[in-house]
Amino acid sequence: MTTERIAEFFKTRRPEGPCLVVDREVVRDNYTAFRRALPDSAIYYAVKANPAPQILELLASLGSNFDCASVAEIEMVLEAGAGAERISYGNTIKKERDIARAHALGVKLFAVDCHEEVEKIARAAPGAKVFCRVLTDGEGAEWPLSRKFGCVPPMAVDVLVYAHQLGLESYGVSFHVGSQMTKLEAWDAALADAKRVFAQLAKQGIYLQMVNMGGGFPTKYLRDVPTAEAYGQAIFAALSRHFGNQLPKTIIEPGRGMVGNAGVIKSEVVLVSKKSDEDAHRWVFLDIGKFGGLAETMDEAIRYPIRTERDGDEMEPCVLAGPTCDSADVMYEKNMYPLPITLTIGDEVLIEGTGAYTTTYASVAFNGFEPLKSYVI
Ligand SMILES: *Cc1c(COP(=O)(O)O)cnc(C)c1O
Numbered sequence: 001m002t003t004e005r006i007a008e009f010f011k012t013r014r015p016e017g018p019c020l021v022v023d024r025e026v027v028r029d030n031y032t033a034f035r036r037a038l039p040d041s042a043i044y045y046a047v048k049a050n051p052a053p054q055i056l057e058l059l060a061s062l063g064s065n066f067d068c069a070s071v072a073e074i075e076m077v078l079e080a081g082a083g084a085e086r087i088s089y090g091n092t093i094k095k096e097r098d099i100a101r102a103h104a105l106g107v108k109l110f111a112v113d114c115h116e117e118v119e120k121i122a123r124a125a126p127g128a129k130v131f132c133r134v135l136t137d138g139e140g141a142e143w144p145l146s147r148k149f150g151c152v153p154p155m156a157v158d159v160l161v162y163a164h165q166l167g168l169e170s171y172g173v174s175f176h177v178g179s180q181m182t183k184l185e186a187w188d189a190a191l192a193d194a195k196r197v198f199a200q201l202a203k204q205g206i207y208l209q210m211v212n213m214g215g216g217f218p219t220k221y222l223r224d225v226p227t228a229e230a231y232g233q234a235i236f237a238a239l240s241r242h243f244g245n246q247l248p249k250t251i252i253e254p255g256r257g258m259v260g261n262a263g264v265i266k267s268e269v270v271l272v273s274k275k276s277d278e279d280a281h282r283w284v285f286l287d288i289g290k291f292g293g294l295a296e297t298m299d300e301a302i303r304y305p306i307r308t309e310r311d312g313d314e315m316e317p318c319v320l321a322g323p324t325c326d327s328a329d330v331m332y333e334k335n336m337y338p339l340p341i342t343l344t345i346g347d348e349v350l351i352e353g354t355g356a357y358t359t360t361y362a363s364v365a366f367n368g369f370e371p372l373k374s375y376v377i
Pocket of ligand 1: 046048049067090091176178179180214215216217253254255256257
């Protein structure tokens, strides 16, 4: 959403070239909404969604914890003023020397999804707490996470027993239902799996304490999405259903839901053309595309709201593409995007809901185009 503060920034600062502007008041509101929706869960912001220092500083000052995927992200969070006790090293794929570095920096909580990773942590971070990630089907997510992370629940039991044997603290279970998850029920099956892992381990005298319920909370793009409150109610109901009155500690790791709606990208129309005189559809080329920060338009998965100064004029679907010389740099073609027929070269367009997964996905200098500039206001 283009807030008044963002509109004012564009009007007064008139930045040259494509750029992202993030309104930190919206991030603050999102944090508060998660806090209220799940008052008993600790919030671990998924840093990869947008690691701008001002966002990390704001969230650190609000009391957030952080989910990091690399030593560089851990260092950014420490720099922002949060202590190592507020950091989870949540990537299941880590070099042993990075685990050692994180351990030296004071990080005590690590994700695993196999025996081999447990061995690395036992060597490089002795005594650390570990949680094992279980697979979920990702059904209903607009940006699903496939089978890359996690193991089947029966294997998670073995992995956590092994961690215990190697002197680690087997602390809990994690899952991620898939990003931009618009189905409130998605957490239910994963929590049922988590409870089964808890029960199996309890039989062996290992008492897990924590369920990391991951991210997946959506941003409103073109369609409405349920509120944080609705997610909170559905998740709390599922927790109670499966764990009864012995609720574990819980964590959520919002990324997209924390920053997505706080950002707007300003872009410019570079060209409007057709491929033949008879061509029914225009091609609209912007100065930003898949390589400039809009990578999540891959397979036309994420469909951003686009505003122009000519909204209100007659609309017609067009192919929307980026400025680079890679033919993959087309955002919407199978499902064309309606834009005003009067839209012309030099017009400014605002791409909303772009606070998450844009600056971090922008290439360094493909075709000489600079990485996406960003301002946090
Ligand atoms: C990316 C990621 C998240 C954030 O996911 P969103 O869908 O953006 O909320 C949370 N946890 C882990 C482990 C992740 O990799």
